[in-house]
Amino acid sequence: MRRLRIEGVTGLLRKLRDRVSGALRGRGSPRARKAGLRIAFFTPALLLIMLFVAYPVLTTIGVSFFDANGRFVGLGNYQQVLGSPDTINLNGFPKPPPYGTLINNAVWIAIHLPLSMFLGLWLALVLREVRGSSWVKTAIFIGMVTPLIIGGIMMLYIYDGSIGVVPRFFDAIGIHSLGVGWLQRPTTLLFGLIFGSVWLWTGFSMIVYSAGLTTIPKEYWEAAKIDGTPTFRTFTQITFPLLKPMTIVVFTMSILYELKIFDLVYGATNPQGGVGGAADVLALQMFREAFVQLPADYGTAAAVATFLSLLTLTATVMTIRYMVKR
Amino acid sequence: MAGSSVGEGAPGESTERYRPPSGRSKLIIIVVALLVVTNVVTGLTAFYLAQPPVAVTPLCGTGASVRSASVSTSGDIGASGDASPVFTVHFAPPYRTTQATITLIGPWAGSEFDHFKPVLENFTTSTGIPVTYQQMRQEQLQQVLPADFATQTAPGDVIFMTSSFIKANGPQHMIKVNANISDSDFLPGSLDPVKVGSDIYGGVYTGKVKPGFWYRKSFFQAHNLTVPTTYAEFKSLLVTISKIKGIRTPIVSGDSVGWPLSDVTEHFIATYGGASMHRALTNGTKRWTDTDVRAVFADRLVPLLAGGCFSEPLEWNTVALANWWGGLHALYFMGSWITGLVDNATDLGVFSLPPPTGTTTGIVFGGDYFFVPKYTTHQTEALILLKYLASKDGQTIQVKQGGHIATALGVPLSDYPTVDRGVAQLMNGVVILSDLDDTIGGTFQTNFWSQLQLLWVSPNQLDSVLAAIQAKMPAS
Known part of the structure; x- marks a missing residue:
């Protein structure tokens, strides 16, 4: 039986080799040559994907069904993660943070996505065809090339109660309740990081939208101007619809960024998400279970990772399908 | 918005004669508008989210822990630790x-x-x-x-x-x-x-020992301050310091990921709960929510936090150190490694919290x-x-x-x-204790740090903080 199976695999491989070599040497029918070439080009990429993407993903999913002692627990790790106050903590709401990692990630999306997207779009529009605007765009884009871990450490100082520029600004204008260390208070910590991240991430949407604006023929706007179309209507009827491909890119990339946010929070706080865990996020929770917990609980970490991947995948697929359909 | 930047061409004119509008004034307006809008949006949003300060009768001055004055940092701090991540x-x-x-x-x-x-x-x-x-x-x-x-x-x-x-x-x-x-x-x-x-x-x-509160001898001499020998004297010292001109808060709270705050807390436990309580908490035979443990917090640490005797947590080896050395605070709880971080170690003095009589106290040694x-x-x-x-x-x-x-x-x-000899001598007659959170480690440690950060700014949340700390204790 085993011998038969080996012979079967060997035969298949031989057949594949013959097809590929035949195609490369120009032998065989055109159809066979085409198939052979497809296999020749497709196989290396497939092998790499299997090795570096499929295998780790499947292993992670597999690990998520076992506990820290290697016992099979089915969906136990998922139950544990979703039932943990670290993930969702709304008991007694309304109440001060922490609200849990899942809620915090949702807050990231709710605030960071529209702010960074529309700020980038607005900047791209107002800086279009303005002399010297490339300097402003470059300055704004610097945030994008700054490593996020460095961005997190910068937040430590920007929001520091003693020397931070943000608290000093609010103190100077008389809003003393904000003239304190933002990262030291659970109520301002998460929002401080989100606003700081908007500053770093806006450069991305601005550049993508700026590139998009260059692809729109000027004649459209000129025609609208000649017809006396109001500025806002020009924007809603011409500019924004024509920027749809850019919006898809910015929207999708921003959601991915917000779901997997880790380094900025880690750099600015600690592995627990700062004061009282108020800025804790899913990626940090995963890191903690795998690399802080003693002994490491890879099962729970893998469950968080799988859950995070599912969220990311769902968000991406839904966004793209919705936008492309429309 | 988009239409506003379209050229000034009249109807019927060729598009080849289209010239994009330009001008420095527009750019300046855009930049100013950008700054104003982002600051106002950030400010208004955060203003409504900000937690109002807890109303307490301050022990130390005006409860300055939630306020801060203009900054004057000293430039004479020595080099500190890691210059590069790996070498x-x-x-x-x-x-x-x-x-x-x-x-x-x-x-x-x-x-x-x-x-x-x-x-x-x-x-x-x-x-x-x-x-x-x-x-x-x-x-x-x-x-x-x-x-x-x-x-x-x-x-x-x-x-x-x-x-x-x-x-x-x-x-x-x-x-x-x-x-x-x-x-x-x-x-x-x-x-x-x-x-x-x-x-x-x-x-x-x-x-490294975490012996207690460090001070500058020159500062104590200049203001006629003496090292306290009882808890009443310690509180009185804090009140006296808070009245000194230029002082923000008597004690500066060093912070990073939360560990300097854990050292202060451990010192209070080892002094007022005794070495036995510290050990029992470390090995899990005592709960953080027990009455006697809570009493150490409620009677000793929380009143000082709520009374504005501690500053809000500041980055420990840059801001906090510079502010303390520069005279904005008089006391700094830190480990013995501080002697290598200041410019003039001979000006350093240190004292432990005065223990109550009859308690076997301990000093944390890491x-x-x-x-x-x-x-x-x-x-x-x-x-x-x-x-x-x-x-x-x-x-x-x-x-x-x-x-x-x-x-x-x-x-x-x-x-x-000389200065380390003084630290080594402080260890005479007290029980040597292992660092509590280092010994337990794992997610207990990171949670412990985060909860103490919370306690520092919201001392009224003591009970929920202790419950959260207990919740992450590993099963013994």
């Missing part, structure tokens, strides 16, 4: 040797490594064993070592690591060293954190622990280095450099720099 230095004896080179992984870089260098130089010279020192932070090692161990490899032959990690992984992945070092050669209890039963899985190098992995290919040489680092000879060289306290018995007090 490697090779030590070879000044003569030809056939010995195999071993790799030592330690946490020190910068000036701290400069103080460690003579120890390794002496080792290679006296044994002929070349050593490659590689700096890696223990947080990095915590991520790397489990994967290495799973493949039965190790990044070094001798590795400095947290005691909780050594204890958790010792039996599976580390060499038992009972034959190489003995309990009787060290300060009592020093090796406990790396023991599993009676098996010892690591050595202890020198350590030893630097190391182990030899089972997977070393140079076991003999690695164990020689382990023995040397744990020995009186090796530690004597280290303490001479300052900032370290020996764990090996027999290091003469005369070998310590």
